[in-house]
Structure formats: structure tokens, C-alpha cells
Amino acid sequence: MRTRREILAGGLACTVIVTAAVPAALAQSTAARTASPASPVADQRRVKALLERDVYSSDNVEIGEIEDLILDAEGRVETAVIELEGRLGFTEKHVAVPFSQLRYDGTQRRFQLQMSREEVRALPAFHLRD
Template sequence: MKLRPILAAGLALSLGLAALPATAQAPAAQPTQIEAGQTRAKMLLDRDVYSSDDVEIGEVEDLILNAQQQVVLAVIEIESRLGFTEKYVAVPLAQLTPSASNNDRVTLAMTRDQVRDLPGFRYQD
């Protein structure tokens, strides 16, 4: 009976399965380690942020991704104990540099006064 191949093809299509061509390519290799130039988000989140004039100004609270899922902004929680108004500010990720000698610290390429003048960042959930 010739219905079996037709039933099998119909079942495969109904399950969303497509016949694979005989020359199917192997899937791309999945990464197995962090590549040169990449940084883990964990290495930035909750790290103390120091200004370029070596004043502790707060900590990295969040990372913001663009539509292409690339991290573009770091949200910093500014601490009020240092004479700042307690607020969040967003800075381009490229302005943060992790410390080579202290894993709990990143440096922002701005002075304390420049940070103080930044507009507040508000989440709109």
C-alpha cells in the first residue's frame, strides 16, 4: 500500500518537522569559553564605581541592552553619603574600566563633578 509514505510525510509536516536535505551542514560550534575582548556582566554588576579623580561615587546597578541585545549603558546608583543626590545615572558602557588589581572596583571616565551634573535615569517598566 502506498499510503504509508504519504502518511509519514503528513505526520512529519503536522509536527513541524521538515525533511533534512542529504547535504545538511553541521550546526556552528557553540562557544566554550570567554573570548578575548569579552567581559562577564558579573564582573561589572554591584561593583564600586570610582570617578576619574579617584572618588567612590556608587555602584553598577544594572546594564541596559539595545534592540540588537548589545550592552550599551551601565546604570550607576549614586551614593548620597558623599554629598551627591541619591539617584541613578546611565553612562555608556565604554566609559567604565574594570580595575586590573581590584575585582570589586571599576573606574568611570568622568570626574566627581561631571557625575554630579548628569541627569537622573528613571526606569519605565
């Protein structure tokens, strides 16, 4: 039968091993999560590169440009604010659409909205506040 001293010594040895191993594991997992690439990877886009890009309707008519992007609580892009252009290129109004309805065309560097020009113009105005 093991003595109390042997049991305590064994428990202490386990504690030392676990205590030494946990910080090293945590440091490695933290480093892996916080490591960032030197530049955006192929499937990533910079927000700055998306702002002011032209937006075309589903009937292939230029309707305006991306004015702003709105994030949800987790930091994902949820809504795009589009500046609708009227005659002579002046701003008619801003509208908000779900970002999921936009498709980015990298070759033409513009967005395609899954709505017709009439549907977009019928949307209520979105008021930007700074």
C-alpha cells in the first residue's frame, strides 16, 4: 500500500507536468490565431477596394456605386449602402441592400445586384449618419 507521502509526491509530479505543458500549448494556439499574412490572400478583399465600385442591376444597367458597408455584431459585412445616381451623375438617394445580393466581378471590377433597376429605385431611402 502506498504511503500518504508517495501519493502526495505523485500528485505533485502530475501537477508540475500539467502546469508546464498548458502555458506552452496556450502560447502555440494563441500564436496560430493571431498570426496574420503579409498581405490579403487570394479569396479576400480589402474594404477600401470595394468602396465606390460601380453597381449594376440584374438588367445590366449601372445604377450607382457602393457608398458604405455595414457590419453585424461579429464583424461580418451584412448590408451594402448604394448611392443611386440620377441624371448627370448627381446623387438621387442612398439605399441599403443585403450584401448577399451583390456579386463582385473581379475582371470588370464592379458589383452585380440581384435586383432590377426598377426594384432598386423603389427601395426606401437610407439615411447615412456619421
